[in-house]
Amino acid sequence: MLLDTASLYFRAFFGVPDSVKAPDGTPVNAVRGLLDFISRLVGEYEPTHLACCWDNDWRPAWRTDLLPSYKGHRVVKEKKDAVDVEEVPHALNRQIPVIEDVLAAFGIAVVGADGYEADDVIGTLATHATMPADIVTGDRDLFQLVDDEREVRVLYVARGVGRHERVTNDVVREKYAIEARQYADFATLRGDASDGLPGVSGIGEKTAATLLGRFGDMVGLLEAVADPDSDLAPGPRGKLRAAADYLAVAPTVVAVAKDIDLGGPDLTLPRSPVDPDQLVALAGRWGLDSPTARLVDTLRELP
Secondary structure, three states: OOHHHHHHHHHHHOOOOOEEEEOOHHHEEEHHHHHHHHHHHHHHHHEEEEEEOOOOOOHHHHHHHHOOOOHHEEEEEEEOOOOOOOOOOHHHHOOOOHHOOOHHHHOEEEEEOOOHHHHHHHHHHHHHHOOOEEEEEEOOOHHHOOEEOOOOEEEEOOOHHHOOEEEHHHHHHHHHHHHHHHHHHHHHHHHHHHHHHOOOOOOOOHHHHHHHHHHOOOHHHHHHHHOOOOOEEEEEHHHHHHHHHHHHHHHHHHHOOOOOOOOOOOEEOOOOOOOOHHHHHHHHHOOHHHHHHHHHHHOOOOO
């Protein structure tokens, strides 16, 4: 089980009342919500291995060098020669170190890579997994990793963790009329305002799906654009030509990395906290006795 951790703790922050606070008044709604999400998912799916995948760099320079608009609307402060600062509510920012401390006390693996997003970590772990893998996220971009043959699917939590959807290739095909392996090219063509991807002007979901159905992928589509004898109508051809500069770089930006050197982390899910004394101390300090106890019980009850 591969968790898009930021996707989950953002969801917890906005879904759990901000009245949930530590004894000193510090908000801990995101911490509590994330722990309960993990308890629920682990209890339902009983994974043997679990990784909380981390954004060591939420807006990598190698992506913004290619496409400056990538996540540009989320930047609250740009830094030269450093990581841009993402717009994150102060009350959530204060909770992220607590999340890290609690996960460490449980012994749950946190996996990140400098210069890469959590999506890239997930892409690498899912691609090289030697067992079925469930990717937990509210981000449709990760649909590109769905692979029925290798039993890689997405547990899509956009409607809530309790109402999550199991996304297989059939689901992607039904939703978008494409194969999951085509999703990155589909998103490139259609665009995605939430990631600062402009897309190709005049090409929406239906046209993007039709083009990929006929030409297979971005390489085949661009070959058709360049070939005056190809069976590509003048309208889409002109729109794709006009977007040539964007299409030269966007596929690299949208595709998740699949071969990061992560150093072979141990993702075995512990059946009990590796540092129970520290966990007790953290639970008492931050008012997390109930959610930590639930997760302890969930881990203990695993087969």
